Amino acid sequence: MSTDASVADPISAAAVRPAAPPHLSNTAVGWGFVLPFLVLLAVFVLAPTAAVVVMSFTDWKLGEATISFAGFENYRALLTERVPRISAANTILYALMVTPLSVALGLWLAVLIEGSRLGRTVFRSACFLPVVSTTVAMAIVWEFLLHPTLGPVNSALLLAGLPPQRFLSDADLVLPTLAAIAIWENAGYTMVLFLAGLKSISGELYDAATVDGADRPWERFWTVTFPLLGPTLVFVVIIMLLRSFRVFETVATLTGGGPRRASEVMLFTIYQEGFQFFQIGYASAITVIFVLFLLVLTLVNFRLMDRTVHYK
Amino acid sequence: MSKPPRLQILRLVTLTIAATVLLLPYIYMVGFSLKPVDEIFAGGLSPFPREFAGLANYAGALESEPLLRYVANGVIVCAGILFFQLVFAVPCAYAMAKLRFPGRAFMLGLVLFGLLIPIQATSLPIYIGLARSGLTDTYAALIVPFVSSVFGVFLFYQFFRTIPDELLDAARLDGCGDVTIMVRIVLPLIMPAATAFGIFSVVSHWNDLFWPLIVIRSPDLNTPPLGILAFRSEEAGDSYGQLMAGTGIITAPLVIAFLLAQRRFIEGISLGALKG
Numbered sequence: 001m002s003t004d005a006s007v008a009d010p011i012s013a014a015a016v017r018p019a020a021p022p023h024l025s026n027t028a029v030g031w032g033f034v035l036p037f038l039v040l041l042a043v044f045v046l047a048p049t050a051a052v053v054v055m056s057f058t059d060w061k062l063g064e065a066t067i068s069f070a071g072f073e074n075y076r077a078l079l080t081e082r083v084p085r086i087s088a089a090n091t092i093l094y095a096l097m098v099t100p101l102s103v104a105l106g107l108w109l110a111v112l113i114e115g116s117r118l119g120r121t122v123f124r125s126a127c128f129l130p131v132v133s134t135t136v137a138m139a140i141v142w143e144f145l146l147h148p149t150l151g152p153v154n155s156a157l158l159l160a161g162l163p164p165q166r167f168l169s170d171a172d173l174v175l176p177t178l179a180a181i182a183i184w185e186n187a188g189y190t191m192v193l194f195l196a197g198l199k200s201i202s203g204e205l206y207d208a209a210t211v212d213g214a215d216r217p218w219e220r221f222w223t224v225t226f227p228l229l230g231p232t233l234v235f236v237v238i239i240m241l242l243r244s245f246r247v248f249e250t251v252a253t254l255t256g257g258g259p260r261r262a263s264e265v266m267l268f269t270i271y272q273e274g275f276q277f278f279q280i281g282y283a284s285a286i287t288v289i290f291v292l293f294l295l296v297l298t299l300v301n302f303r304l305m306d307r308t309v310h311y312k
Numbered sequence: 313m314s315k316p317p318r319l320q321i322l323r324l325v326t327l328t329i330a331a332t333v334l335l336l337p338y339i340y341m342v343g344f345s346l347k348p349v350d351e352i353f354a355g356g357l358s359p360f361p362r363e364f365a366g367l368a369n370y371a372g373a374l375e376s377e378p379l380l381r382y383v384a385n386g387v388i389v390c391a392g393i394l395f396f397q398l399v400f401a402v403p404c405a406y407a408m409a410k411l412r413f414p415g416r417a418f419m420l421g422l423v424l425f426g427l428l429i430p431i432q433a434t435s436l437p438i439y440i441g442l443a444r445s446g447l448t449d450t451y452a453a454l455i456v457p458f459v460s461s462v463f464g465v466f467l468f469y470q471f472f473r474t475i476p477d478e479l480l481d482a483a484r485l486d487g488c489g490d491v492t493i494m495v496r497i498v499l500p501l502i503m504p505a506a507t508a509f510g511i512f513s514v515v516s517h518w519n520d521l522f523w524p525l526i527v528i529r530s531p532d533l534n535t536p537p538l539g540i541l542a543f544r545s546e547e548a549g550d551s552y553g554q555l556m557a558g559t560g561i562i563t564a565p566l567v568i569a570f571l572l573a574q575r576r577f578i579e580g581i582s583l584g585a586l587k588g
Binding site: 030031038044082126133137141142149155159188189287290295 | 319320322324326327330331333334337338340341344352353355356358359376400401403404406407408411412413414415416419422425427428429430432433434435436437438439440441456457459460462465486490515518519521522525526536537540541544552555556559562563567570571575577578581582
């Protein structure tokens with residue numbers, strides 16, 4: 001992000017201004033425009049961020065009169081106690097299920113749609129619909145689809161001669177089930193990001209690949225599309241990791257972290273410890289760890305965005 | 313680029329199957345919202361009702377839970393958030409992109425830093441602040457924490473940098489002040505960026521559960537996601553037809569808006585990828 005593009009202009013403007021000030025100075029107007037936002041930023045972003053770090057070193061429980069400095073006690077507890085460890089492990093496992101599959105499915109859909117001559121808009125919108133829909137409402141629809149006795153999914157299993165499953169109350173199945181719902185929801189999202197990436201690949205490259213003997217579609221995919229889509233692919237993977245680390249809606253709606261903590265994830269742990277049990281110090285420490293997780297990924301993402309702009 | 317038609321047909325068939333599978337939950341949601349209770353309890357695979365009970369289900373859903381009120385709450389909250397986000401972010405971004413003043417680089421640094429902070433980081437202190445000032449369980453609690461959109465400033469800043477300075481200088485020579493320039497020249501130019509940002513903002517806040525779950529207690533203030541949760545626990549699991557009708561009512565506003573402006577929605581929501 002360079003800022004030198006218009007440096008010459010304001011300097012000359014500043015030189016003229018003292019003689020005949022036609023308007024308020026840039027400084028006054030500039031700060032006048034910036035200040036309201038800056039105040040809000042300080043109150044709602046900067047101060048709370050600092051506060052959560054400070055609180056993570058205290059033993060504060062909301063409603064108790066005394067607060068004292070607890071050093072690294074909360075962080076030590078995080079490492080030794082069962083729930084936060086399970087929660088972190090579940091979150092990572094969930095992200096590792098959701099990310100590759102939503103990315104692969106989205107890429108597959110994007111390549112199919114990009115190459116189709118008919119109905120591109122219709123297919124694109126159909127795949128994108130789950131992205132726009134209210135997650136909580138669709139989670140309730142899924143809960144019904146997966147219902148142990150009435151749900152069509154189990155009816156289908158029975159028809160196929162397979163035993164019905166309790167998808168949301170079986171500790172082994174619950175996390176993969178939530179992951180499957182997320183993949184359903186996110187495939188259209190990654191698809192749209194890939195479609196944008198595919199547009200920048202020139203048709204001439206495909207012609208060249210055909211001349212060089214890559215006449216099957218998947219040969220052209222592996223020799224042209226996939227390598228040129230590399231930067232987009234890395235970008236989409238990181239976006240999906242970030243999105244899946246923040247899983248909350250489906251857990252809060254469908255499982256409450258259960259059964260037996262099998263679907264306990266970090267944001268849900270923060271919600272319970274902080275906003276239901278009011279263990280402010282402890283919940284702050286989990287928040288700090290959680291945000292550090294996201295921070296690293298976001299920084300990598302920023303780095304890539306500067307470089308993503310393409311090999312045209 | 314000529315491809316054998318056989319391949320195109322294969323492509324179409326595959327895409328049709330894939331899209332149908334992705335749409336199945338909607339097909340079942342609508343289908344079951346039209347079924348009578350006994351038909352639902354008979355189980356089975358077919359989403360299509362043999363006997364039509366749609367009217368009873370939708371009327372029953374609207375009667376047993378003020379779903380339209382929840383939808384209205386969603387509109388109030390999303391409109392409030394978007395309005396204030398624009399009011400604060402647009403002038404700030406304009407100043408950062410088009411005016412030279414001491415502290416500009418500092419602001420840019422702050423905004424980039426702010427982009428790194430997710431809402432979950434700040435929710436505990438903001439909640440405590442709101443609770444101390446007696447503001448939890450109000451519309452304000454749903455709106456105020458989101459009015460300073462760092463992401464908005466970042467987007468508009470990027471966008472303003474593409475507007476040529478000559479255009480603004482010409483207006484200055486004509487005697488326009490910075491406020492007039494903002495209102496008369498800049499605002500019409502940013503409509504596409506504002507629309508995309510608006511869609512991004514509305515969709516994320518309409519669908520958000522985390523924050524409303526924290527600050528809202530009274531059923532009157534339920535946002536659409538809270539409302540559908542309340543409806544489900546009210547129903548206690550026997551009238552699935554009504555429940556599906558309810559989820560349909562809650563999902564409909566955004567889905568209809570999306571179908572009316574598909575390209576803009578896709579643009580707006582993929583903007584969010586810049587933030588992660």
